[in-house]
Amino acid sequence: MSELTNEEIEGRLNAQRETLALVVALLAGPDKTSERIWAELEARFQFQNNQEDPGAVPSCAFAIESAMMREFKLIFEEARARKAEWNAE
Template sequence: MTALSPEELEGRLNAHRELMISWLAAMMGGEETTRALLQRLSEDATFKDHEEDPGIAPGEGFAIETATARESRTILEAARARMKAEQRTRETG
């Protein structure tokens, strides 16, 4: 496994922390809050990387935000895949 840069590691940790806080808050708030959380996660996971000027080298903060968005997106995609697999299992089982 390749060692992660400090920015990548910080971004990934930030994503996990934010997701954990959001999930707990949504569980405490009920069904409506959970739906709002899922919508916000979908939007947050698509952080814009300002590709319109590719000549500019990204700064540390930008690298952290990009890593956070990428990790959030990866977790969200894995959760969706697991949900679909569990639904298929319930339907066939």
């Protein structure tokens, strides 16, 4: 397997994010299922801080979870923007 540059990885991840946002925007219509799609996505980027010691050093797992939540938020925001753009047309 060839080594990928950081730029290549970022480009591929951006393409996946755009694709997922497009799919979410296409699936989200004016019904209860659509409300659930938006709610489920939004719930995944809401930070749940159940940490007992707020001064503790974040672990690697925390960093991964934080990155994952940021990605959910980016997908959510991109999908909402697409949907709003289409509704304006």
